Amino acid sequence: NIFGGVQLTWEVFQGLLTHGLVHEANATLDGLHAQHDALLQQVWVAVEQAALAVHASQEALVASGEALKGAQARLRMADGRYAAGVGSIIELSDAELAAELAGAQEVGAQYDLATARAALCLALGRS
Secondary structure, eight states: OOOOOOOOOOOSSHHHHHHHHHHHHHHHHHHHHHHHHHHHHHHHHHHHHHHHHHHHHHHHHHHHHHHHHHHHHHHHHHHHHHHHTSSOHHHHHHHHHHHHHHHHHHHHHHHHHHHHHHHHHHHHTOO
16 A cells, blocks of 8 residues: 655635735834934924024023113213212112113023023034
């Protein structure tokens, strides 16, 4: 007696599995592309916001410098008027207070500018 045999197996749904795996991989790739684009846009927005903050802080510093000059001129005039006897101590003290507040505002503007520049460096990836 001689016995011989051949067995052939074919998975019916294996072809559909491969097709599904390809679709899944393509969807994963599309998701990664979308995440990449979202990150690029977030970085661009962060850099633009930081650059705008620097520009606004520079303008605020210029404005506070002008306000300080005006307050100092007012203080000089009030001091001269008080020394001449035609101004009151209230006018002089108001001018001193305005000059001090303008000086504090300028210091705050300088701080804001330094902070905005640091945020821009951070957004650009510089240390």
